[in-house]
Amino acid sequence: MNTTTGTMTAEASKKVVADFLGAWQKRDVPGIMECFTDDAVYHNVPVAPIKGIDGIREIFEGFLSAFAYADLEIIRIAAEPNLVFAERVDHFRLHDGRSVDLPVNGVFELRNGKIYRFSDYFDLASFEGPTGLKL
DSSP, X not given: OBTTXXXXXXXXXXXHHHHHHHHHHTTOHXXXXXXXXXXXXXXETTSOOEESHHHHXXXXXXXXXXXXXXXXXXXXXXXXXXXXXXXXXXXXXXXXXXXEEEEEEEEEEEETTEEEEEEEEOOHHHHXXXXXXXX
């Protein structure tokens, strides 16, 4: 990272995002949250954005408590300095054994080595219908 401009290389940017996505399978909330700036924004694009680290932590803890298993599988990942696009299939298993495989495209903007904007694009009905959860 260039400490003067805060610009990360494409490879360094990709690593931050891959580490973030990998922390979900481990259910590692501290590891997930250390990837974000304090003023980060998380936007599941079909619903309103969540601003700030506390709100993001709350929604992520809610996701993890709703699921017995979560794996955010990277299909393709592309990066340039401070910007990463990740095509994924998010695999979730609820506590009652039902499973959901959700195709997602994520866009990650980074600043000073951390995610400051995370936008996920997916079909809301494909998530809410099978899980019974409302976002």
